[in-house]
Amino acid sequence: MIKRHQVPLIEDDAYAELHFSTSPPKPVKQFDDEGLVIHCGSFSKSLAPGYRVGWVAGGRFAERISRLKLMTTISPSVPAQAAIADYLQHGGYDRHLRQLRHALETQQGQMLAAASRCFPDETRATRPAGGYFLWFEFPERVDSLRLFRMALEQGISVAPGPIFSATRGFRHCLRLSYGHPWTPRSEAAMETLGELVDAF
Structure with missing residues (x-):
């Protein structure tokens, strides 16, 4: 439907990591071949609420999102990002x-x-x-x-x-x-x- 009408979709997938099945549910983004889905994820629900670290796969809107992010918050906490990156790299997150x-x-x-x-x-x-x-x-x-x-x-x-x-x-x-x-x-x-x- 979004493809037919060329309407962007914001997919809030913050709880995706908290599934109880053996494999995670497939995000809508997986079926997006035109860059219309703006997929948002976060570590706030699954790891550290206070860190406020997440990500956006913006598709065709990535550049505009990046500019807006820079204008509003400049940069999230670098130490928080570094701590999470280290945690991910060493297998602790899984x-x-x-x-x-x-x-x-x-x-x-x-x-x-x-x-x-x-x-x-x-x-x-x-x-x-x-x-x-x-x-x-x-x-x-x-x-x-x-x-x-x-x-x-x-x-x-x-x-x-x-x-x-x-x-x-x-x-x-x-x-x-x-x-x-x-x-x-x-x-x-x-x-x-x-x-x-x-x-x-």
Whole structure:
């Protein structure tokens, strides 16, 4: 479609390294033979959030992107880039990714198990093959914006569905992160969320 209409596509592939399968999903860029796909990747999700080091394969827009980058930020941190380059060169990154993927897949299972115990039976949940977020769809009576405020009062951070919609949709949906190691505190937070959902 983008080829037919000559429309550029920005592919945000920051979570690509966090797949649970034996091989990564193919990026759209792999099928781009006209330079229309601007492929963006990052180490922020998979290695070091504070480093803010990533890359862009800009296709036919590479030169313009490079000029804009120079005008806005001049250069990212050279020590951070050098540290990551050294880490990549010596094989540490591959080992780190294997451990991280295993941990995230385990934590996803733990959150889904807790959700099945704590949330209403009608709740539906995604089971993505990577990343560190789950999307929950509650019964229509649940207002996730109200739930967000109620959870915050209990010290629990959630992402209500409407913030992911230009039309304020997904009002009964919620995104939760399983990016941190699962602990008794995580379990207690899920129990509290379940009680808050039941209050609707």
